[in-house]
Amino acid sequence: MLITFKSTASNDVLMFDTAAKDFLRCIGKAPDAATGIITVDQLPAAIDSVRAAIAADRTQPLTAVDNAGKEVAGGDDEHDERVGFGVRAVPMLELMERALAERAPVVWGV
Template identity: 45%
Template sequence: MLITFKSRASGDVIMLENNGEEMLSLFGKNPTDTKGIVTVEQLPGAISALKSATQADLATQREPANGDEQTETGNPVSLHQRTLPLLELLERSLKDNVPVTWGV
C-alpha cells in the first residue's frame, strides 16, 4: 500500500506504507491511522523531528572504504533521502500556513 501526504502548498508526496509509517512515527503521529492531519500548529514540531532524525542518520553514515563491497544497485536509500521530499512539503505548508493531510 501507499501513503500519500497532501497539502495545498505543494504537490503530493507518495511513499510506500512502511516508509510513510516511519515518517509518521518520527513526528509523533500514530502510524496505524489510515488518515490524519498535521495542523499548522504541529508543523514546526514535525519539521524539527524530521530534521533531528535526518541529522542523526547522517551522523551514522560513513563513506565506503577501499575494498568495501557495494551491491549492484549501490547503497540503500537512507533516511535522509527519504525525509527530504516530505520535509520540503512540511516547510512549504508552514510558509503558506496550511495543514498537511495523509491517507492510504
C-alpha cells in the same frame, strides 16, 4: 502500499507504507492511522523532529545486506543501494516547510 501526503501549499508526496510509518513515528503520529493531519500548529515541531532525524541518519554508517536480509561486514560501499530515512524524508520536509510558510495543514489518507 502507497501513502499520499497532501497540502494545498505544494505537490503531493507519495511514500511506500514502511517509509511513511517511519516518518509518522518520527513526528509523533500513529503509524497505523489510515488518515491523519499535521496541523499548522504542529508543523514547527514536526519539521524540527524530521530535521533531527535526517541529521542523525546521515551520521549512520552504511551497511551491506545479504540476500537473507542480514547485515554483512565489509560491504562494498560503492555499490550500496541503502536508502535511509535521511533521503526518504527530504520531500516530506520540503512539503511541511512550504505548508508552514502558507499556513496550510498536511493530510494523508483523504
